[in-house]
Amino acid sequence: xxxxxxxxxxxxxxxxxxxxxxxxxxxxxxxxxxxxxxxxxxxxxxxxxxxxxxxxxxxxxxxxxxxxxxxxxxxxxxxxxxxxxxxxxxxxxxxxxxxxxxxxxxxxxxxxxxxxxxxxxxxxxxxxxxxxxxxxxxxxxxxxxxxxxxxxxxxxxxxxxxxxxxxxxxxxxxxxxxxxxxxxxxxxxxxxxxxxxxxxxxxxxxxxxxxxxxxxxxxxxxxxxxxxxxxxxxxxxxxxxxxxxxxxxxxxxxxxxxxxxxxxxxxxxxxxxxxxxxxxxxxxxxxxxxxxxxxxxxxxxx
Ligand code: DON
Numbered sequence: 001x002x003x004x005x006x007x008x009x010x011x012x013x014x015x016x017x018x019x020x021x022x023x024x025x026x027x028x029x030x031x032x033x034x035x036x037x038x039x040x041x042x043x044x045x046x047x048x049x050x051x052x053x054x055x056x057x058x059x060x061x062x063x064x065x066x067x068x069x070x071x072x073x074x075x076x077x078x079x080x081x082x083x084x085x086x087x088x089x090x091x092x093x094x095x096x097x098x099x100x101x102x103x104x105x106x107x108x109x110x111x112x113x114x115x116x117x118x119x120x121x122x123x124x125x126x127x128x129x130x131x132x133x134x135x136x137x138x139x140x141x142x143x144x145x146x147x148x149x150x151x152x153x154x155x156x157x158x159x160x161x162x163x164x165x166x167x168x169x170x171x172x173x174x175x176x177x178x179x180x181x182x183x184x185x186x187x188x189x190x191x192x193x194x195x196x197x198x199x200x201x202x203x204x205x206x207x208x209x210x211x212x213x214x215x216x217x218x219x220x221x222x223x224x225x226x227x228x229x230x231x232x233x234x235x236x237x238x239x240x241x242x243x244x245x246x247x248x249x250x251x252x253x254x255x256x257x258x259x260x261x262x263x264x265x266x267x268x269x270x271x272x273x274x275x276x277x278x279x280x281x282x283x284x285x286x287x288x289x290x291x292x293x294x295x296x297x298x299x300x301x302x
Pocket of ligand 1: 059060061062092093111155162187190254255256257280281282
């Protein structure tokens with residue numbers, strides 16, 4: 001496996017120069033595009049890493065997996081009264097469906113859906129972003145994980161589109177708390193800085209029937225892990241979910257920081273990262289790396 005990740009690291013770097021670093025959050029525009037990392041965490045606790053796999057980057061929408069997991073732990077299936085379970089067929093920050101669908105977002109992995117989920121957590125926890133940061137630390141076994149204050153401030157300064165969604169949903173009665181407080185919690189989670197190694201370990205509970213290896217405990221029920229994986233499979237890569245399913249065939253979640261976490265149920269997690277994105281907001285080199293891994297491992301994944 002170490003040989004395989006080393007080889008993928010070499011080959012994925014050939015994609016440098018393709019795609020563009022996200023610039024709609026100015027702090028992300030400063031990222032070095034010529035970075036690539038990959039980490040595999042097997043269910044028996046082995047970690048294989050290559051390239052820049054220990055560099056912390058902005059997790060961005062990968063945080064939506066933590067938000068969803070924690071919210072489902074509190075609200076179980078009643079969460080689905082607030083947010084749907086189907087692909088949107090729209091960009092992740094689109095507003096158009098929200099008006100027609102009376103403020104109920106299509107799924108928890110588009111921005112509007114994650115903002116609703118963040119609202120649920122604001123109702124449940126005194127300081128949801130600290131809670132999520134602490135959970136990320138315990139899940140990854142890395143106590144030094146931080147919320148990047150510069151990214152958070154940059155997201156806050158450029159929040160107009162997310163704020164528009166939140167106010168529209170509030171007008172439809174689908175946000176209970178103060179909009180600024182909900183947005184601040186949502187941005188704080190997106191601004192978590194974690195490495196490929198951190199994320200592969202932290203999200204391994206999705207590959208291991210809900211068992212979190214760094215915590216040494218059952219973090220969520222096995223059937224909940226299976227359900228979260230299903231939503232990742234259908235909605236985790238936005239408009240490109242179908243392409244990615246065809247090319248890689250694994251539940252995955254991307255973020256505009258350039259990270260992608262992929263789950264191989266029953267076996268391992270893989271996190272790949274490279275900041276330059278395609279037109280859907282998914283990392284070019286990270287997608288390619290996961291495709292190479294899937295091709296190489298073939299039916300060993302199944
Ligand atoms: O709210 C936003 O737009 C960002 N904090 C997160 C977007 C994101 O990562 C979408 N993913 N591809």
